[in-house]
Amino acid sequence: MDDFATRLLAWYDLHGRHDLPWQRDATPYHVWLSEIMLQQTQVATVIPYYERFTSRFPDIQTLAAAEADDVLHHWSGLGYYARARNLHKAAKMLVADFSGTFPADVEALQSLPGIGRSTAGAILSTALGGRAAILDGNVKRVLARFHAVEGWPGKNAVASRLWELAESHTPDCRVADYTQGIMDLGATLCTRSKPDCPRCPMADDCAALALGRQGEFPGRKPRKVIPTRTTSFVIAHTPKGELLLERRQPSGIWGGLWCFPEVDDDAGAIRYCEETLAVDVARTMALPTLRHSFSHYHLEISPLLLTLSKTPALIREGQELRCWPAEKAPAVGLAAPVKRLWEQAAEAIQNSGTGEDL
Ligand code: SF4
Structure with a gap:
């Protein structure tokens, strides 16, 4: 030895x-x-x-x-x-x-x-x-x-x-x-x-x-500037008091986890509800922007809480959509920012009967 x-x-x-x-x-x-x-x-x-x-x-x-x-x-x-x-x-x-x-x-x-x-x-x-x-x-x-x-x-x-x-x-x-x-x-x-x-x-x-x-020692990794990406999350709130999540594809960031549907901006969020979920939006409320860092980029998330006029049928080929009662985040795989946003949305729903129209 x-x-x-x-x-x-x-x-x-x-x-x-x-x-x-x-x-x-x-x-x-x-x-x-x-x-x-x-x-x-x-x-x-x-x-x-x-x-x-x-x-x-x-x-x-x-x-x-x-x-x-x-x-x-x-x-x-x-x-x-x-x-x-x-x-x-x-x-x-x-x-x-x-x-x-x-x-x-x-x-x-x-x-x-x-x-x-x-x-x-x-x-x-x-x-x-x-x-x-x-x-x-x-x-x-x-x-x-x-x-x-x-x-x-x-x-x-x-x-x-x-x-x-x-x-x-x-x-x-x-x-x-x-x-x-x-x-x-x-x-x-x-x-x-x-x-x-x-x-x-x-x-x-x-x-x-x-x-x-x-x-x-050990020598440091050569420094790279980490870029920032922006995205918007659709937090769809149904008349039954539920929030909607979509299961992500198995590979990539948060692969296989349940997440709020991701769109480019607020207008995209409305379109998502109208075209993908085929329901009208009764009210919208912007929640505070959330920043989440990955090893290779920062993600700036703009969450938009949208109250739907009716519960969507949730049929969409090749993807999985599900709703759960807003009071408590469901016991499924959720990325940390999704869990945090779920809690914020639940609080906003509880505290507010009013929303800020777009
Ligand atoms: S092995 Fe690490 S802790 Fe031990 S003497 Fe060397 S530098 Fe110091």
């Missing part, structure tokens, strides 16, 4: 996290789920989602048999919904092709949707007793700093170098502890800003610390 791994394990025994919910019963299913949830999301945020998700879907079989809406509903608020769709698809594949068990092989694991090399390594080493390196965001930061690896890890050459280092430090024994330990070191001491070097077991020979350049 190399000196890096020895020191890391000694530190982990004393200071690592040993009581995370997915560690209490570290089955491959639990480790997989936690790894997917932890991509782009902090531990503290993940824990309540993880608890709710596992109590509703306690095993792969239950997840595979679930309706997509139910899975997305339990993911609602965590963001990056492709993760939930892939999780569901992978569960179905595990049941259909692997008898409901995880293959103890990195390549076979990587053949499942949403499982990359690092997640496969984490499942194998943490839950299946194998040996495999991992390279998630925390590990990249620790290794890039310890070895002063220049460059942005999104570049192939930098990623290859980091993988080589990850492989070389991964020990042959106590791999599960090592894997958890290096993630914990990155999450608790070698943090993105203000790393706590004086308490770090790697401080004696950390290259970034010796250079006084901890903040420069």
